Amino acid sequence: MAGAEQVQDRSFPLSAGILFGLGLGGFFDGIVLHQVLQWHHMLSSWYPINSIPNLELNTLWDGIFHSTTYVFVVIGLFILWRTAHRRHLYWSNKLLAGTLLIGWGFFNVVEGVIDHQFLGVHHVNELMPREQWIYWDVGFLAWGLAMLVAGWLLVRSGRAEQATARTVRA
Template structure:
């Protein structure tokens, strides 16, 4: 019989998936589709071919990193799925995904937007409005962290009840 800790949902897998999905959303929607910013577009504005090439390179490095997060999450989830009698929880999966995505938004928003200033959420807007978009991005991340944490708490309670049953 498996020990109770071996039957728990792997939160780290969901967090890594959330980090990766948050990065993919940012890169695909904000960088490519809407073209609001690129990875280092505040430092190197898209006003020359050389700057576009540099930003595209850093966007690719960024996407590669988010891809690694998803692969690591998949590896952890795959390993856990091979355990006997694993208790799956939709709340734990959704909560850990939201925690990962919220961590991505919060950390990336604080470091890249506010501390380093390598880019801002919506650079086509007038410069004096960038802070509002950046703050919205941070609030969105904080909201995902809070909802994710609540879902993980609820999922852990359900999981504990199922393990004891």
């Protein structure tokens, strides 16, 4: 059992990569879609950006959203640092990239379903005619699902490489 615990201690912390992916997905959404392209803001379907008070409210909620994604990145960094600092860590580009994609894809799917479809607080591209919003929303969900699948495949491949490396060392 001690051998299994030792191997487990060397495993790549998947939760760190997933949290990084959640945070990076949120940063991309907030920076690129909210700020640079200005396609939408956090509550722009409920409070359209047609007055200063609505812009202030949306900016506040964009900031709360960014703060939450920042917390995901900080926690992911803490987990990775704690794991790597205490013992030798099996470093894997596939596991890191895969978990980042899983986290980012999970962000897109959850945010797309809850914010775009269920609550309707905003849509991906509100600069387009309203009847086209659904296409952008579905594209955002498809992008998220594609990242989830690609991430899962990379994690699966990375775990196989990790198992092979353990066998070679044993």
